[in-house]
Amino acid sequence: MVRSRLLGSIALATLASSGCVTRSESPEWAAPPATEFVAFPSGWEGDYEGELEIMGADKVAMRAGMTLSIQPTETPDRWTWVIHYQGQPPREYELVVVNDAIGHYRIDEGNSVVIDGRLMGDTFLSPFGMESTMLAAKYQRIPEGIRFEIVTTSLDALPPAITGSGTGRVVSYPVQGYQRALLRPVSEDSMGDGRSQLSPK
Numbered sequence: 001m002v003r004s005r006l007l008g009s010i011a012l013a014t015l016a017s018s019g020c021v022t023r024s025e026s027p028e029w030a031a032p033p034a035t036e037f038v039a040f041p042s043g044w045e046g047d048y049e050g051e052l053e054i055m056g057a058d059k060v061a062m063r064a065g066m067t068l069s070i071q072p073t074e075t076p077d078r079w080t081w082v083i084h085y086q087g088q089p090p091r092e093y094e095l096v097v098v099n100d101a102i103g104h105y106r107i108d109e110g111n112s113v114v115i116d117g118r119l120m121g122d123t124f125l126s127p128f129g130m131e132s133t134m135l136a137a138k139y140q141r142i143p144e145g146i147r148f149e150i151v152t153t154s155l156d157a158l159p160p161a162i163t164g165s166g167t168g169r170v171v172s173y174p175v176q177g178y179q180r181a182l183l184r185p186v187s188e189d190s191m192g193d194g195r196s197q198l199s200p201k
Contacts, residue, residue, distance in 0.1 A: 037122045038141050040103075041079045041095055044070050048145050048183035052085065055178045066181050068139075068146065070095070081107060132156035133176065145184040152177040 038044065052066040065086035072079055077097040084090040091109070095117075098104040103119035107126055117126035127136040132155045140147040154176045161172040 035121070040100075040119050040124065040141070041070055041097075041105075042072075044141055044146070045072065045079075046070060046185050049186045050145070050148075050181045050183040052148075052179055052181040055180065066148070066183065067186075068148070068183050078108075129155070134173070144182060146182075148179075148181045148183055150179045151175060152179075 046069075048068045048070075050066055052064050053060045054062040054064075067082075067084040069082040069084075070079055073094070079095040079097075081093040081095040082090050083093065093110065094108045096106045096108050096114075098106055105117045105119065105124070107115040107117055109115070115126055115128045117124055119125075122141045124139040124141075125137070126139075127134065129135070134153040134155055136151045136153075138147075138149045140149075152175070153173050155173055161174075162169065163172070164170045
C-alpha cells in the first residue's frame with residue numbers, strides 16, 4: 001500500500017508537470033478558485049529585512065539578521081538578488097529571467113556559479129547541491145513580505161536508508177538543518193548599510 005501510494009504520487013506529479021494529463025481528462029481534479037499571485041519579480045521589488053532562525057531539534061539554535069534586496073538593473077531580464085547575513089559580506093547575486101512564461105529563472109552568483117530556479121504560484125524554489133550537501137531554498141511572497149526557508153540534506157550519509165525493492169526502492173537521506181526567516185519590507189532609511197542590527201542568540 002505504501003509503495004503504491006508513493007509511486008502513484010510520483011506518477012501524478014510527473015504527468016501533471018509534463019502536461020500529459022489535463023483537468024478535463026480527470027474530472028475529480030476540480031479547478032480551484034482563480035488566484036491572483038503577485039507578479040514576479042516586479043511585484044517582489046524592494047528591500048526586506050528580518051531575523052534568520054537556525055533551528056535545532058526542539059528549539060532555535062541561533063538567530064541572526066538577514067536582508068534581501070530585489071531591484072531592477074539596466075538589463076531588462078536581470079534583477080539584483082542581494083542576500084546579506086549578519087556578520088558576513090553581502091552576496092551580490094542576480095536573478096536572470098530565462099522564460100517567465102513558464103516560471104523559469106536562474107540565480108547568477110557572478111563567480112561562474114549559476115543556480116536554476118522555478119516560480120510555482122507565489123513561491124520561488126531554488127534547489128542546489130554543494131559537495132555532499134543538497135540545499136532546497138524557498139522564497140514565498142506573502143502579504144507580510146517574503147517567507148524564506150532552506151532545508152539542508154546530507155548526500156553522503158553512511159549508509160543511506162534504503163527500503164523497498166525493485167521499482168519501489170527508495171533511498172532516504174538525513175536532514176542536516178533547517179533555517180527560516182520572515183523578511184518584511186523596510187524603508188531605505190532603515191536599511192542603513194544593509195546589515196541587520198539583530199544579534200545572534
